[in-house]
Amino acid sequence: MAAMVDMAVDAGVPLVEMVDVGKSYGVIQALRGVSLRVNAGEVTCVLGDNGAGKSTLIKIMSGLHQQSEGALRVDGEEVRFGSPREALDRGIATVYQDLAVVPLMEVWRNFFLGSEVRKRLWPFNPLDAEGMRRTARAELSKMGIELDDVNQPIGTLSGGQRQCVAIARAVYFGARVLILDEPTAALGVKQSGVVLRYIARARDAGLGVVLITHNPHHAYLVGDHFVVLKRGQMSLDGKRDEITLDELTQQMAGGDELEALTSELRRAQV
C-alpha cells in the first residue's frame, strides 16, 4: 500500500484534481477558477468565510453537484459524477457536518447504511445483523470509540463520536479520498482533538483527506496544503512550509479587515 502511494506521488498523479472549476447556481456564481490537488497521504485544508463556496467545492467532488465549468479528474482521468454513489465507487467518501448520520437508527445500522452486508437466503437475502454488529464494534474500538452497545440509536452519541463513526465508516468501506465538511465546527476542544487525531491517522494510512474548516488552528494542526477561498475564488494556495499560522489566520480573517476590527474593538473597550 505504502509503496503504491509513493509511486502515485512520484508520478505526480493526484487522487483528485480540480482545474479551473466554476459553479453557478442560476445567477449566483458560487465558485470561479478554483484549482486543487488531493494527494495520497496528505491533508488538504480548504478555509474560508461563510458563503465562500467551501461546501459547493466539495459537493462537486462528492457527486452531489456538477461543476458548470472546468475539469474534475480522478487518478488523472476526467470525470463528471452523476450521483454520490458514483463518487463512492471511485473511493471518494464525504462526511457532512449535518448529514453524517440518521439519529434514530442504531449505530451499526448507520455504520453499514448503503453498504449493508447480506446473507444469501431466499427470498429476502436478510441482513447479516450479527456480523455487522461485530464489525462495527471492532472498527469503532480501533479508533478508540468504546460503546456500551452498538444497538443504541446513534443520536445518543456525542457530536464528536457521531462524526468519528461517520469517518470510520468511510475508511472501512475503502475510501481513498476522505472529504470532511467542518467536522469540528460544533465540537468542544476535547472532541475536536479526537476528530483531528483520527484525521491524522487516516492520513498516515495513506488516504487523501480534504478538510473544510473555519478554524485556522485546527487546519494548521493537521494540514499539509492550504487553500483559502474568498467569495468563490482562491485567495491563497500554499504548502505548509510556505506559510505560517499567522499568515493563515490573517488570510482567513481578511487581513486588513482584522486589524481594523482589532483596533476598533480595543477603542470600544476603553
Added chain:
Amino acid sequence: MSQTLERPPEAAVPKRPARPSLLYRAFVRPETGSLVGAIAILIFFAAVAPPFRQLTSAATVLYASSTIGIMAIAVALLMIGGEFDLSAGVSVVTAALTASMLSYELSLNLWVGTLVALVVALAIGWVNGYLVVRTGIPSFLVTLGTFLMLQGLNLAVTKMITGTVATRNISDMDGYDSLRAVFASQFTIGGVAIRVTVLWWLLFVAVSSYVLLRTRIGNWILAVGGNADSARAVGVPVNKVKVGLFVTVGFLAWFTGMHLLYSFNTVQSGEGVGNEFRYIIAAVIGGALLTGGYGSTIGSAIGAFIFGMTTQGIVYAGWDPDWFKFFLGIMLLLATVTNLWVRRLATRRG
C-alpha cells in the same frame, strides 16, 4: 479495497461493558406503549362487557381489526419512510369499483377485472410517489389532491355507468367463487368462525416486520424517513424507496378493496372517506413517528387491534356507538404521549 487504521495496543482497549438487558431493549421498541394500551383496553372491556369475554367475540374483534390493519401496515411503512397518503381510504374503493364495474360492464371473468384493478391501484400509488419525489411538494398536499380526485371520480364514474351510487351485484359472475375464497371466505376452528382476512393480516404483518427489521430495504426505509439527505449521501436510492412505499400502499389498498367487493358483492362509491385517518391513527398508536424514521408494523397491528376492540367493545357493552370517537381521541392522545416518553428513554444519552 478495505483499509484499516492502526490498532492501538490491546491493553489500551477497555473491556466492553455488558449489553443492556433484554428487558430494557424490549422496553424501548416502538410498539411497547401500544401493547400496554391494548392490554389495558382488553381488561377494561372484559370487565365492563360480559359478551366481550366470549371466544366468538374475539373472532369478531379480530375481523374488525384486520380490515383496518391490512392497510395500516402499508401506511405505517410509508410514515416510517417519512411520507403520508391521504388517498389511502378512497383508493381502496377505487380498486373495488374498478374490478366490479369493469367485469360487469364488459362481462369479463372477475379475475380479469381484479387484475386490472391491481394495476390501477399500483398506478395510483406510483403516481402519488412520483409526484412527491419529483416535485418535492409535501406528500400531505399531493395526496390530498389525489384524495379529492379519486373521491370525485369514484362517485361520478359510478353514477355515469350504473346510474346509481352503488355497483351491481356480481355474485353470479365467473370467477366469483374462487375470488371469494381468496379474499372473503371464512373457516371454523373449534366452533369459532374465523374470517380469512385475519390470516392475511397476520401474514402481512409478519412479512412486513421481517422486511423492515431484517432486510436492506427495511434499513433503507428507516433511513429515508430518518434523514433523507444523509441516506442519499451514502448511496441509498431515496426516491426509489419512497415511490416503492407508495406502491405498497396501492397494493394493500387493492387487497382491502377486493375484500370489500367479494364480501359484500356490491360497492358503495362514496365509501372509504375518513378511513385514511383510521389507518394513520392505527399506525401512530402503534408507535410510528409522524416525522418519519421510527415505528413498526407490529405496532400498526396493535393499533388496529385497539381499534377493533374499541368498536366492538362499545357495542358489547351496550353503549351508544358515538362514544367510539371519544375513546379514539383519548387513545390517540395517550398513545402519542406514551410513545414520546418511550422514545425519549430509547434515545437518552448514556
